[in-house]
Amino acid sequence: xxxxxxxxxxxxxxxxxxxxxxxxxxxxxxxxxxxxxxxxxxxxxxxxxxxxxxxxxxxxxxxxx
Numbered sequence: 153x154x155x156x157x158x159x160x161x162x163x164x165x166x167x168x169x170x171x172x173x174x175x176x177x178x179x180x181x182x183x184x185x186x187x188x189x190x191x192x193x194x195x196x197x198x199x200x201x202x203x204x205x206x207x208x209x210x211x212x213x214x215x216x217x
């Protein structure tokens with residue numbers, strides 16, 4: 153899960169941006185109605201995935217000084 157947390161964090165940010173675009177478009181009412189829910193889902197996902205720490209970098213096995 154830790155290895156995919158960063159990608160899920162970026163996906164949550166993209167979902168929030170999609171919600172903002174949905175909110176700003178005036179043509180299709182159904183898309184406009186679900187925009188705030190989309191933004192909130194992205195925000196919740198971002199808050200969850202941003203708290204998962206990244207895995208530590210692999211140790212240098214070469215020892216090349």
